Amino acid sequence: MAEAPWMTIVGLGEDGLAGLTDATRAALEGAEIVTGAARHLALLPGLTAETRVWPVPFADGIAPLLALRGRRVVMLASGDPFWFGAGTVLTRALEPGEWVAHPGPSCFALAAARLGWALESTTVLGLHAAPLARLRPVLAPGARVLVTLRDGAAVAGLAAYLDGAGFGASVLQVLEALGGPQERVRRVTAGVYALTDVRHPVVVGIEVAGDGAVLGLASGRADDWFAHDGQITKRPVRALALSALAPRAGELLWDIGAGSGSIGIEWLLSHPSTQAIGFEGSPERAARARENALALGVERLKIVEGRAPEVLRGQPLPEAVFIGGGLSQALLEALFAQLPAGTRLVAHAVTLESEVLLAQGQAAKGGSLLRVELAEAAALGTRRGWKSAYPIVQWSVTL
Incomplete structure (x- = not known):
């Protein structure tokens, strides 16, 4: 007969004892140890079990918790522990059957209930431990976003961020301590935000408005979204590269010769579960790529400095590889030896010497060889003419 779980995760609301179900009451009454944030423990006065305040940062509490295996432990979390909550982090360290969870209403559900917003058409983001720039891809007039924030100062920072991005006309619904006796909802405009007494926990509903720049959804965003020193895969060529790379949910990209990071960034913008590692030999360009990724809300782009x-040795193997710089026979041979079958490889060449390498690679490995010539209208005296860029040769192949 299987043993009962020793670990119970309880989603606690701001109403404390009043919001407990029969199952959560039974778990607390039978617990030897109850752990959680000091705020959560304060919502449950009169506990007979030993109480332990969970440390900050959160990860520091995992090892002491695991040392309690075999004892009856209750861990308190906010609302639904598995929606931007502690439950996901906690259960990664536990085996199936060791834990059971009793979720409460999430702060997003409570916020939607107060505002009358449809959750299925509202973007939800946990920004209590993430940069505000995570918002950048979703900032468009008419969009609705619900975000969790760390504290009142973070709400002021959010308002300033929106104003600085050209969305100061956005309406902020500031929702404090939802579900409890201290609940409060206030409506303010980001550009004239002046609240100084916002209480934690706080959720903010954003009704985006303003004339700030909107980041497009299709691959091949405008070049001026990326700070660069000229080392950038230009917009039309980048669109072709992303089309050939064909990002899929959960996949990892290697961007070799990352430059401004534009290829890796656009790969990450395609889906929230994608991952990317950019390899760049120049420290200055590597730093710029990190800054671009942060500014566009995909700080998960990992930049590794080196040639x-x-x-590449020791790095997690990718599902797709882009070579935008540093193409050589040695690099191709190393990739062929290292990458598993099924990996998608896309390489660009500008010089005649690099073109030869791609032609030889295509003859040996197959795939598609594409030559792209682009020209833009430019002034030619008092008239206009076509100004051609260097042609690009693209080799795309599934190994």
């Missing part, structure tokens, strides 16, 4: 193929 390929040496820098």
Whole structure:
């Protein structure tokens, strides 16, 4: 007969004891140890079990918790522990059957109930421990966003961020301590935000408005979204590269010769579960790529400084690889030896020497070889003419 779980995760609301179900009451009454944030423990006066305040940062509490295996432990979390909550982090360290969870209403559900917003058409983000720039891809007039924030100062920071991005006309619904006796909802405009007494926990509903720049949804965003020193895959060519790379949910990209990071960034913008590692030999460009990723809300882009193929050793293997710089026979041979079958490889060449490498690679490995010539209208005296860029050769192949 299987043993009962020793660990119970309880989603606690701001109403404390009043919001407990029969199951959560039974778990607390039978617990030897109850742990959680000091705020959560304060919502449950009269506990007979030993209480332990969960440390900050959150990860520091995992090891002491695991040392309690075999004892009856209740861990308190906010609302639904598995929606931007502690439950997901906690259960990664536990085996199936060791834990059971009793979720409460999430702060997003409570916020939607107060505002009358449809959750299925509202973007929800946990920004209590993430940069505000995570918002950047979803900032468009008419969009509705619900975000959790760390504290009142973070709400002021959010208002300033929106104003600085050209969305100061956005309406902020500031929702404090939802579900409890201290609940409060206030409506303010980001550009004239002046609240100084916002209480934690806080959720903010954003009705986006303003004339700020909107980041498009299709691959091949305008070049001026990326700070660069000229080392950038230009917009039309980038769109072709992303089309050939064909990002899929959960996949990892290697961007070799990352430059401004534009390829890796657009790969990450395609889906929230994608991952990318950019390899760049120049420290200045590597720093710029990190800044671009942060500014566009995909700080999960990992930049590794060094030159390929040496820098590739020991890295997690990708599902797709883009070579935008540093193409050589040694690099191709190293990739062929290292990458598993099924990996998608896309490489660009501008010089005749690099073109030869791609032609030879295509003859040996197959795939598609594409030559792209682009020209833009430009002034030619008092008239206009076509100004051609260097042609690009693209090789795309599934190994």
